[in-house]
Amino acid sequence: MKIDIHHQCTDHDSYRAARIKSLFNVEQGANVHITADLPIEDNDWQIGVIVGGSGTGKTSIGKKLWRGTSIHNPKWDKTKPIIDQIAVDGSIDDATACLSAVGLGTVPAWLRPYHVLSNGEQFRANLARALADEPERLIIDEFSSVVDRQIACIGANAFAKSWRRTKGKQAVLLTCHYDVLDWLQPDWVYDTSKNEFIRGRLWQRPSITFEIYQTNWQFWHLFEPHHYLKMPLMIAATNYVAVVDGELVAHLAVSTRPGLIEARACRLVVMPEWQGAGIGMRFLNQVCEHWLNAENRYNKPLRTIFHTSHPNLATALRRNPKWTQISGQLHGGRASRALTAGGKYGGHFRAVQGFRYLGADYD
Template structure:
């Protein structure tokens, strides 16, 4: 474990105010102001991916990060003033790469992707900056002022999302520099340097569990979520609606509709996770839960989605079977009454079809759907 000693020094201009201050507070006169730190740092060849430098303002965090990691330190990015946030990423990245990066850090709101960076909320700007940092080709990225300007819920969820993304990339390393120690258990770093004492500790933290409560809700609950859906804000009048609550707050919404005809089935209608809670799998967890509940009604449960993050999740999940790979097109056929549920064609975007093949949830179906027998 190497030790790093760094020294800061600056001249003191003996102005009238400085001399008055020295007299008022009995500050010894000096030509220069200096401060030194001795800090243990992780070895360059050590086995780690996520690190954390934490301490109060003025404790030397940023100075240490510059001294230890040099050009890897990122304080921010220049973003186009009047172009979409997706246009702020390097030109050699495909749209698929950019949207995957944004989704990986919990920024999964396509309507916001087309807005300029300056028009995003603080939480969205935070996640966009993280996504761009993780697209950096350098193997090590150090982010200064990590979570300093966002709500603490956004900070915790965002920390969990970025840690998960980094650990999926072999050889990638990420260091967060922050004055907020509440992100530590969500970031789950391999090591932590506590400033100003400069102690390095190895940690084996586990992220706190996110325990969701799912309730059957009225259609009016959609008003909280509709502006964040990637297609439109409409809700079918016959939709069966559910919401997930965390710590008493609604965080995600899902609904299903019945598709009658010669072959009846239930279809996923709307699934939305609020932006502050994206990136840790809440939306997918609610979607899987609802599928298991609706499957108890004795009909297949199917879904057509264009969202890249949902497609990636379900393509790997044993709970879903892909019935149609991503392609342009897709059609919801009219039922025997001539009524078409949803959009008649989706020729302008890629969509994929899935069917839920996981286990039913009879106990939850009895509770939420008031079914007597399952």
């Protein structure tokens, strides 16, 4: 695919324009010529990236890629929460799946209009809309340009994994940031600054390693705003946090059922900027494995049960061979039966699903 673009405007002759031409020895700025050779007609790819500095022609090339395919620019209604504007012709599970797939798993954010979200949340919401709309061909301009680089990289990784599941659909991302390439692992890259085309998945996603520390509720106030339930603290719980390079990224609390029959885990939270990196499930599994191996304050091997009403977390647990589903309720129990210190639980209409950790070596 050969692209030839010629932009032209009036060659202004005002005093300031003439002065600038004289000062910098520039004859004119009215003509811009951009050429690019992109051998992508074979369609044997899913993700391509056009990267380069500002003003090097990324957007112009993007507009000329496919006739009839414009740059993705979703419109958002300020009077509706984003959950009502994603997968509008599908089910609520379709909408939450798209949001979770791109790492926007903070439930309170789903209930806000787009314009009040943070830059990082808006970035992921736009990606969720792109997944939900399921276009055969997708072009996104200024990909990750206005967000923190941590959010950009994790969000890029989450989007790439989800887009590759679409099978046969193609996306071209236009960006001035080279740091997302390793996380996207694109099938091809065209660098407008170097006029260079590279084919083949030559980029490798950096590995994310984390350390687990046992603690108490002292860090919960940092995670609580991102948890979808407001409940009293668990009594006699052991808390764990996952840390990446000194940064708190995830939290989990574990207590026991009466008689030390089983452990019970809850309050799993992954910080928004790390959602979509796959840390949550790995963290949960490792803590549960510790308890199964008697690495707890009771020195007793205990299987762990875990309940959630988050539809996409439940889906992930069902897919994981280390877990088995043990229950599924359409609503909670009567609130009057379950009083706790400082509050009560039950009496809700959440679809709560329960799972038991079987272990890494379960046969």
